[in-house]
Amino acid sequence: MSRFRYRALTENGDVVHGTISAATAKDVIDRIEYLRLLPIETVEEKTASPVTRDMLAWFGGPTQADVTTFTRDLALLLKAGARLEDSLELLAGDADIGRLRPIVNRLRSSILAGESLADALAHHPLQFPAMYLALVRVGEASGSLDHVLEVLGAERARADAMRRKLSDAMQYPLFVLAAASLVMLFFFLVVLPQFSA
Structure with a gap:
C-alpha cells in the first residue's frame, strides 16, 4: 500500500488536506468522495x-x-x-x-x-x-x-x-x-x- 497526500473541498467550500493509505489513486478518490468531499489533488508520497x-x-x-x-x-x-x-x-x-x-x-x-x-x-x-x-x-x-x-x-x-x-x-x-x-x-x-x- 502507498500513502497519498490529498487536498479536497468540503460542502462549505473549505479546503482540507491529509494523507490516506491506499493501493491506487482511484481508491483514494473513492474514499474522499465517500466522506462527501470534492477531491482537488492526490499525490503519492515517497516513503523514507x-x-x-x-x-x-x-x-x-x-x-x-x-x-x-x-x-x-x-x-x-x-x-x-x-x-x-x-x-x-x-x-x-x-x-x-x-x-x-x-x-x-x-x-x-x-x-x-x-x-x-x-x-x-x-x-x-x-x-x-x-x-x-x-x-x-x-x-x-x-x-x-x-x-x-x-x-x-x-x-x-x-x-x-x-x-x-x-x-x-x-x-x-x-x-x-x-x-x-x-x-x-x-x-x-x-x-x-x-x-x-
Missing part, C-alpha cells in the same frame, strides 16, 4: 527507508516523554467531552508535546480521512509500539478510549520515572568503573614499564 526513519527517531525525533504527555493530554480532553479531531487539533498547537506536533497533525489528517485512531497511530511505529496500538484498539472497540488512554498515560509516566531512577542509580557505579579502568590503564602503560626497565 527504514534506515532514514530510524535516524530521524534518534536525531531530533520526539522523545518518550512527549508521547506520554500527548497520551495524558488526549485522555483529559476526551474525558472532558471533546471530539477526537478537535482534541488532536488542540494538541497539534501545544508546546508541551514538543517534537510530536507534526505527527499529531498527521494523525488528525488520517482521522479526517476516515481511519481509526489505532490505524492512524500504526503509521508511526517508532513512537507508538504494538502494545500501545492494541490498547487503543480495545479502547475504541469498547467505547472507553478516554479511560484506556488515561491508564496508558499513567503507566507510561510510571515507567518513565522508573527508567530515570534506574539511570540515576547507575551513574555513580559507572563513574567509579570508568575511573578504576583509567587508573589500571595508567598503571599498565606508565608505571609497570618503569619497573620492568
Whole structure:
C-alpha cells in the first residue's frame, strides 16, 4: 500500500488536506468522495527507508516523554467531552508535546480521512509500539478510549520515572568503573614499564 497526500473541498467550500493509505489513486478518490468531499489533488508520497526513519527517531525525533504527555493530554480532553479531531487539533498547537506536533497533525489528517485512531497511530511505529496500538484498539472497540488512554498515560509516566531512577542509580557505579579502568590503564602503560626497565 502507498500513502497519498490529498487536498479536497468540503460542502462549505473549505479546503482540507491529509494523507490516506491506499493501493491506487482511484481508491483514494473513492474514499474522499465517500466522506462527501470534492477531491482537488492526490499525490503519492515517497516513503523514507527504514534506515532514514530510524535516524530521524534518534536525531531530533520526539522523545518518550512527549508521547506520554500527548497520551495524558488526549485522555483529559476526551474525558472532558471533546471530539477526537478537535482534541488532536488542540494538541497539534501545544508546546508541551514538543517534537510530536507534526505527527499529531498527521494523525488528525488520517482521522479526517476516515481511519481509526489505532490505524492512524500504526503509521508511526517508532513512537507508538504494538502494545500501545492494541490498547487503543480495545479502547475504541469498547467505547472507553478516554479511560484506556488515561491508564496508558499513567503507566507510561510510571515507567518513565522508573527508567530515570534506574539511570540515576547507575551513574555513580559507572563513574567509579570508568575511573578504576583509567587508573589500571595508567598503571599498565606508565608505571609497570618503569619497573620492568
